[in-house]
Amino acid sequence: MINRSFKPETRLIVFTDLDATLLHQHSYDWTPAISALEIVESKGAELVLASSKTYSELWDFAEKLGTQAPFIGENGGVIAIPNCHPLSSHTPEEPNHDGYRILTNGLSREKLLQTIATLRSEFGFRLQGFADWSAHELGKLTGLSIAQAQKALRRQASEPILWQDNAEQLVLFEREVELRGMKVIRGGQFLHVMGQTDKADAMKQLLACYESSFPQAKFTSIALGDSENDVGMITQADFGVVIPNPKRTEPLVLEGRNIIYAPQAGPAGWNTVISELFESL
Ligand SMILES: [Mg+2]
Structure with missing residues (x-):
């Protein structure tokens, strides 16, 4: 099993949506992205899940994907940081019984x-x-x-x-x-x-925590998603990746610095783009 614990030399941070992005929209399968996930691990990059899913659901996915990075739930309303992660010092919250510190943004x-x-x-x-x-x-x-x-x-x-x-x-x-x-x-x-918060706000909040924890480091952010709720994150990351969603009537076309359009939907598209992008980073 992959052990994605934080490494002091980590410089790449991947923020990824789950449904119809890393996970197939119907089967929730991510196995077509396994080779790219292994590249992410071999580069020592952080894998930050950013989803509309709840803390409890994301806890399961973090376990299955072997990521020990923070994750973003409920579209930015919840940020969970493992107590063993260097970023946990940024929150005054006590760890819960799963060993995560939870921040909530927006409204209850x-x-x-x-x-x-x-x-x-x-x-x-x-x-x-x-x-x-x-x-x-x-x-x-x-x-x-x-x-x-x-x-x-x-x-x-x-x-x-x-x-x-x-x-x-x-x-x-x-x-x-x-x-x-x-x-x-x-x-x-x-x-x-x-x-009034979203995945992009949570991404920026986490990036600020990485930067203040490691002031000498220069981090590069990569964000992937398929829907409107991913747009802020995709356009504000250093590299934004649009995963096509076959259910959409109009494709998502975005303005941004480095926007990449995946050639396939779901985890297959995730795999292609991340494999190619990580070769150049
Ligand atoms: Mg999605």
Whole structure:
């Protein structure tokens, strides 16, 4: 098993989305990216997962992928840093029983749910969210097992919703949400209601921690993603990688310094781009 613990000579940091980026959009398989993941490991690079998934779900993926780097959950609402990692000194939080220190950004889920309930009754919006579903119902919608769905429901700083109303009402919903200090971001299957933070903010926060922990080092960031919720991260990294998503009606075209478009979707595209890029870094 790969052991991706932090190495003092580490200079490359890979921030990656999971669904439809490192993971196949239906099967959640990442094995087509194994050879690139091994290159990432052999270069001593950090592998930072950055997803709309929860802490509990990402904990599992970090284990499976053998990464001991910090990870970003709930679209930037949660940052988890292993207690044994050099960056853990940047947070005053005590480690939890899994050995992670958790930072939350934006708004608590409780506050988000209160606001969504208020808007629903005031405007009659037709929508359903994770808070409305059992693990069984969520499993049916997403293809997750019951155990996985239970972990997906354990949220701290965001609420994914399924929009069941028309496009006009969605514009109104987005405006009302913004007036209340929150925002809506469009992921693959769900809209995510959360505080004013995103994956790019969390990426920058972590990069600042790496830089202050290792002031002599010059870090290079690489960010990969397939959806709107990845755009900030992709355009603000030193190298941004767009993974095509076959479900999109229009391809994601971005302005940025070094944007690379993967030739294939999901983990196959991840593998091609990272293998080629790491040869030149
Ligand atoms: Mg994605």
